[in-house]
Amino acid sequence: MHPIRVLIVDDHTLFAEALSARLGHEPGLVLLPVAADVRRALALIATERPRVVVLDLALGPESGLDLLDRIRADHPGVRAVMLTATGDTHLIVEAVRRGAVGWLSKTESPDLVAQVIRDAAGRGGRLPPDSLGDVLRALLDGMPAPSPAGRTLDELTPREHEVLQCMVDGLSRADIADRLGLSANTVRTHTQNLLAKLGLHSALEAITLAMRAGLRPRERG
Structure with missing residues (x-):
């Protein structure tokens, strides 16, 4: 299998760099330099061509949802996984509608994050099991x-x-x-x-x- 190129986008630099260092030891994952904002993330996506982008919902004054829009429009081959502190169902639904294939809490283990990245690199993904029913019902109500x-x-x-x-x-x-x-x-x-x-x-x-x-x-x- 080809190595999976991964970009972490998070304005909490210490957290992002620690996670990047930990995931860098996972077989088959290649971690790119961390991006702290949307502008830097888009530049790295364009030049480094990650397969999976792991991003926070809040990126300083900007929103990870806006970055999802740009990824879907300009880089449709990139898979996006949200890694954030909130588990609000409405935000999960909005992220999925904008193209995210996964949603993880920042309290999850690096092992699970690595597994979801591998799944996302294919055609898989992951939503929080305790929110899955509500998210699917919302999507069914709002999607053709x-x-x-x-x-x-x-x-x-x-x-x-x-x-x-x-x-x-x-x-x-x-x-x-x-x-x-x-x-x-x-x-x-x-x-x-x-x-x-x-x-x-x-x-x-x-x-x-x-x-x-x-x-x-x-x-x-």
Whole structure:
């Protein structure tokens, strides 16, 4: 696999540099110089071409949401993960609508941050499990139905259906692998295959389509 180039954008320099140093020891991750504001972040995105940008919501007088708009408009291949102190559902929904594929609290472990970065570099992502239901309901209420060129869930294999149901349940790739007795790489392959069959670009789109088709989160045992 190609190394994943990662840019951290945070105006709390000590936190950002400490996280960058820690993630720099993770196999397969290449950390770029930290950016403290939107202007510097955009310059580094243009020149250093990160695959994943990890950004705070508050960037001094600016908003990470505005940076999401610029990333989506000018660098659509870049995947954005929010790493911030708040867990406000309305802000999570707004970030997802603007293109974020993940939302993490700054209290999460560096190991989880690294895993979400790896997932985001593919076609995965992560939303807070305790907010997932509210976020999905808000997105379903406010977004038009996906239009996957007439494709339906009937095109999926039984195993792909199982993986999709686990995604709707709010499970991470590692949790899906554990529940289904598969390797993480196999789950990644099934996820990529089901997205391709449905004509979608992200796990969140797949979950939204699945819920519109009637799938609902199952009770956790």
